[in-house]
Amino acid sequence: MTMTPPLPLAFEADDDFIEPARPAARRTRQATVRWGARVVTVGGDAPVRLQSMTNTDTVDAVGTAIQVKALAQAGSELVRITVNTPEAAAAVPYLREQLDRMGIDVPLIGDFHYNGHRLLADHPACAEALSKYRINPGNVGKGDKHDRQFAQMIEIAARHDKPVRIGVNWGSLDAELLAQMMDDNARRAEPQPPQQVMYRALIASALGSARRAEDIGLRGEQIILSCKMSGVQDLVSVYRALARRCDYALHLGLTEAGMATKGTVASTAALALLLQEGIGDTIRVSLTPQPGEPRTQEVVIAAEILQSLGLRAFNPSVTACPGCGRTTSTTFQELAQQIDSHLRTQMPVWKVRYPGVETLKVAVMGCIVNGPGESKHADIGISLPGTGEAPAAPVFIDGEKALTLRGANIAQEFHALVERYIEQRFGGPATVLFDSPPKAS
Numbered sequence: 422m423t424m425t426p427p428l429p430l431a432f433e434a435d436d437d438f439i440e441p442a443r444p445a446a447r448r449t450r451q452a453t454v455r456w457g458a459r460v461v462t463v464g465g466d467a468p469v470r471l472q473s474m475t476n477t478d479t480v481d482a483v484g485t486a487i488q489v490k491a492l493a494q495a496g497s498e499l500v501r502i503t504v505n506t507p508e509a510a511a512a513v514p515y516l517r518e519q520l521d522r523m524g525i526d527v528p529l530i531g532d533f534h535y536n537g538h539r540l541l542a543d544h545p546a547c548a549e550a551l552s553k554y555r556i557n558p559g560n561v562g563k564g565d566k567h568d569r570q571f572a573q574m575i576e577i578a579a580r581h582d583k584p585v586r587i588g589v590n591w592g593s594l595d596a597e598l599l600a601q602m603m604d605d606n607a608r609r610a611e612p613q614p615p616q617q618v619m620y621r622a623l624i625a626s627a628l629g630s631a632r633r634a635e636d637i638g639l640r641g642e643q644i645i646l647s648c649k650m651s652g653v654q655d656l657v658s659v660y661r662a663l664a665r666r667c668d669y670a671l672h673l674g675l676t677e678a679g680m681a682t683k684g685t686v687a688s689t690a691a692l693a694l695l696l697q698e699g700i701g702d703t704i705r706v707s708l709t710p711q712p713g714e715p716r717t718q719e720v721v722i723a724a725e726i727l728q729s730l731g732l733r734a735f736n737p738s739v740t741a742c743p744g745c746g747r748t749t750s751t752t753f754q755e756l757a758q759q760i761d762s763h764l765r766t767q768m769p770v771w772k773v774r775y776p777g778v779e780t781l782k783v784a785v786m787g788c789i790v791n792g793p794g795e796s797k798h799a800d801i802g803i804s805l806p807g808t809g810e811a812p813a814a815p816v817f818i819d820g821e822k823a824l825t826l827r828g829a830n831i832a833q834e835f836h837a838l839v840e841r842y843i844e845q846r847f848g849g850p851a852t853v854l855f856d857s858p859p860k861a862s
């Protein structure tokens with residue numbers, strides 16, 4: 422008879438330390454984007470910033486102002502708008518004025534392609550109303566016009582003291598640079614695969630343009646770089662290489678991520694991998710909205726990515742189990758959804774009234790298997806009765822069982838308990854939490 426060998430000890434010694442995972446720190450130069458008294462720093466010791474882009478016609482200044490306001494209120498700290506025609510450039514100061522009147526001081530970024538040099542030169546009020554310019558070196562003109570028109574934009578940025586993002590995109594990569602690099606590669610004794618040349622061309626375009634901008638007079642601190650691609654592994658490869666080669670602040674995003682689940686998952690996968698390595702100082706999720714879906718969804722997802730990685734806290738988090746054969750009713754799903762949407766809806770008011778409320782953790786669990794354990798890890802949690810369990814829902818507050826809810830109004834009563842917890846914990850001087858619970862078991 423053979424004996425099963427004993428399992429090896431999991432730990433060599435009692436003091437074996439399991440390193441907690443956390444995003445790496447990477448220090449870049451810090452850009453400052455400002456509008457009036459509002460200052461948004463990007464890079465350096467600043468938190469990773471959220472940004473978004475409108476999809477309205479900028480000529481429609483009122484419609485664009487409404488969307489910018491929605492994006493800003495959803496948490497976007499910078500909002501980019503398209504500036505593609507003289508009419509759009511002329512509308513920018515009016516748009517800025519509308520926003521200022523609404524009390525929305527989010528800095529605006531102008532997105533320029535092909536004619537940015539002319540629009541900025543012909544519309545100085547637009548150049549002034551924008552807080553930052555996005556310049557795509559692949560779209561600033563061909564031949565000898567390229568350097569001249571690029572220089573014109575940089576000179577205007579320097580004159581108005583505006584930072585720029587040099588935003589390279591593989592869909593509009595500088596064709597002349599790529600062709601030159603492909604030719605050089607073909608002449609090598611051992612040519613690199615085309616993918617390598619593409620990666621190098623993206624980085625060369627970004628870094629070459631940044632150096633040219635510095636030569637023209639922009640400070641390094643006024644430059645943010647991006648090299649966007651639509652493939653997750655491509656993006657990770659290029660940003661890792663870019664981050665090793667410079668200390669400019671980096672704008673991170675998966676371009677043309679797509680719609681719905683695909684766009685959300687692909688963006689999350691790409692951004693999470695890089696952010697965990699400390700790469701990325703500002704992010705945008707380029708989600709194609711589904712019909713009827715608000716534009717703000719891209720901000721919600723970007724915020725969730727940063728919050729899930731522990732980089733920032735924007736909203737209280739609701740932990741909910743997925744449900745299984747032990748939850749044959751939808752009660753717990755509905756409660757989790759109600760609590761989550763109530764917390765999000767209240768946040769614009771609560772973040773002023775209850776400082777720190779964004780760190781709150783709520784758990785809504787479906788049964789006794791993981792319900793009490795997960796609820797104890799939350800600030801306040803409820804374990805609903807699964808199929809066949811007694812109709813009682815223990816509530817845990819700060820890791821301790823505080824009371825049990827029963828009857829038809831569990832949802833409303835838990836809602837009230839969460840509100841009361843927030844008020845007592847975040848609403849001012851510390852008080853005794855739940856000295857008179859509404860319904861104790």
Ligand code: SF4
Nearest residue numbers: 742744745787788790
């Ligand atoms: S906590 Fe209970 S209901 Fe929720 S997934 Fe686990 S076993 Fe299923």
